[in-house]
Amino acid sequence: MTISPVSRVPLSLEVAQRLRAAILDGTFPADTELPTETELAQSFGVGRSTIREALRVLQAHGLISGADTVSTARPRVTHERTAGAAGLALSTALQVGAIPLADLVALRTLLEAEAIRQTTSVPEAARSCLVTMAAAVENGDIHTFHAADVDFHVQLAYACGNQALGFVIGVLRDCIAGYLLDALAAVADRRTVLVRLLAEHQSIVDALDVGENDRAAEAVVAHIRGFYEPGTP
Amino acid sequence: MTISPVSRVPLSLEVAQRLRAAILDGTFPADTELPTETELAQSFGVGRSTIREALRVLQAHGLISGADTVSTARPRVTHERTAGAAGLALSTALQVGAIPLADLVALRTLLEAEAIRQTTSVPEAARSCLVTMAAAVENGDIHTFHAADVDFHVQLAYACGNQALGFVIGVLRDCIAGYLLDALAAVADRRTVLVRLLAEHQSIVDALDVGENDRAAEAVVAHIRGFYEPGTP
DNA sequence: TCTTGTCTGTTTGTCGGACAAGCCACTACG
DNA sequence: CGTAGTGGCTTGTCCGACAAACAGACAAGA
Structure with missing residues (x-):
């Protein structure tokens, strides 16, 4: 031996x-x-x-x-770069089937709703993302729209004050981003969807601005679920 | 050019x-x-x-x-190995990100409570961790106790059915583990604390066994907060 | 025939040397 | 004083070499 x-x-x-x-x-x-x-x-x-x-x-x-x-x-x-690396690694696990997309989306929903509940004010950076998105709707530029969309959610997530929460949301977002972009590109009536998404974002901001965090959280949940659940045109 | x-x-x-x-x-x-x-x-x-x-x-x-x-x-x-790689990457990012311990603990509290709410049955592996912990209490072996403690929470987290949720909880747990072990080692009256922790774990399992998930979730929140909040002897 | 020991080829892990390309500082010249 | 050239340093890449480990073939002996 x-x-x-x-x-x-x-x-x-x-x-x-x-x-x-x-x-x-x-x-x-x-x-x-x-x-x-x-x-x-x-x-x-x-x-x-x-x-x-x-x-x-x-x-x-x-x-x-x-x-x-x-x-x-x-x-x-x-x-x-560690956040990006973590996002890539998680994305790899997702693509490979080690973690179901539905589970990631559910987790993201949970986290973003909680972040919104703890947020006291909407950062300016998030507002400017809305402007960018609105412009992208006019041009039908889904890449710009998507980039601003991602940025909006991340900015909002970090505004909650819990850095761990913001960070994990950002990583999840990185990881799911590819799927989102594919889904956007596959949509036939692109403009209608973009307009609806923009309105949903706006309603989240509006609810936060008047201090109705619970309503904002519900809006976020609906926003995310509405996009990922099957049968959403 | x-x-x-x-x-x-x-x-x-x-x-x-x-x-x-x-x-x-x-x-x-x-x-x-x-x-x-x-x-x-x-x-x-x-x-x-x-x-x-x-x-x-x-x-x-x-x-x-x-x-x-x-x-x-x-x-x-x-x-x-992709999930493991993602866990390592996320753990690295969290370690390196200068994220306050309080934020990590708050996030872990949120996630574990949610996982407990979604859990329908306590896995056998988690129960056997309780046995290990009980034995460790007798020996005053904090390392064995801690290892079983970690395992207990992770087993319970994966039992919720959402792999992403269990995954992130495990990662957070890894990040916090060092702090926890130090805290345990610094405690003067070690045995009393271990006995209390064991009882808290047991109460979580008991609540789940009778289907009172909300009470189990509250127990988890109290369990985690009770250990990390300042002024806890 | 079956077992066993040996031998050879293949593959990885590691090293050292070599060279091209890019960057920086320094110098020499106008 | 300013500018162009020059040399050294560093990375990126390739090549050849060798030890260790492993798999399979192959021969010798029971």
């Missing part, structure tokens, strides 16, 4: 985990550059290829920047 | 995206092996290093297996 029951993990993965831990515990602070690949290779005592594979893993997790364009810039520790 | 405003994407990332698309659209079906790295390199017309970096990205996304042990096995297309 062997006395080494521990299955050896590849060096690249171990390096990735150690780098990840170093970033999370602040050894490499946010918004700073990492050492060069050669320096990392020397300090870890591994080859540059190994370091590069570890860096790819960290980039996939959104912990460091780079790799989206080819440049000589050193990768930077960043925390802004 | 150059006519290529599109910032060039590194080959490794492009390969990763194409491989990802190929996996998602079924070109590489689930539970099958990918071609060897050399074959992939030839078919994409790139070097093996490039393929390897792309594979690391896909592994980080949970789309293919491998890289957790060193072996000659080819990576397999798998869909079972």
Whole structure:
């Protein structure tokens, strides 16, 4: 019998985990550059290829920047991409069938309704999204409309004051966005749907403006359900 | 002026995206092996290093297996790790996002209460966690107690039928776990607290067993709030 | 015939070297 | 003083090499 029951993990993965831990515990602070690949290779005592594979893993997790364009810039520790990475990962799980879309939508409904209930005032950024959406309706530009739509919900979600709530809503939104856009593109009478969606958004804002948070929450629930439930033209 | 405003994407990332698309659209079906790295390199017309970096990205996304042990096995297309990858990504984002603990706890309270309301029966796994916790109380083993505590909540969360809800609760739980264990370790009269926590868990189960979901939800809220709110001995 | 030990080929994990392209700072020249 | 060239550094990519692990073929012995 062997006395080494521990299955050896590849060096690249171990390096990735150690780098990840170093970033999370602040050894490499946010918004700073990492050492060069050669320096990392020397300090870890591994080859540059190994370091590069570890860096790819960290980039996939959104912990460091780079790799989206080819440049000589050193990768930077960043925390802004983690939400996008989480959204992408969740989206992958969704596409692959690990999590049903209906469950995600139900969760999103629950969270957005709660966020609306806790919101005291509508941020200006959300209002300007309404303007953008209105303009997009005129042009029939579903991409612009959709982008503003996403932004509207996220802005509203963060206005509730609970950062965790806003964050998770944003991630869910990222994850569902693709489906929403497809659904919009598939709609025959596009303009009618856009007008209705815009009106629903407006009614949410109106309810909030007069302090009727419960009515706003109901409007959000109806808004989301109305779009995802089957048989919605 | 150059006519290529599109910032060039590194080959490794492009390969990763194409491989990802190929996996998602079924070109590489689930539970099958990918071609060897050399074959992939030839078919994409790139070097093996490039393929390897792309594979690391896909592994980080949970789309293919491998890289957790060193072996000659080819990576397999798998869909079972995507949820885990998404959980890791979300957990990372939350850790890194400087989100106040109070917000995390508030969100967890909201979600667990909702999950309890939707739960129809207590899974056996959750019940056995209670037994483990009871034994841990006798031994004063806070680590075992805590592990069973976490497991109890996660088991209960998944029992609600909404996988997304259970998933997010599990992630939140992971994020908060460190704080909880520290708090437990800092408590002077450990046994009294453990006994109280165990009783609270039991009361949740009891309420669910008689179909009083609302009371169970209230018990969960009190259980969580009672532990995290300041001034709780 | 069946078992067993060996051997060979394949594949991954890792390393080192090499080169092109881009970026930055410095210098030399007008 | 300003500008163009120049050299070094860094990333992205490729190639060749080798150890370790695994699978299958293959031969030797009971």
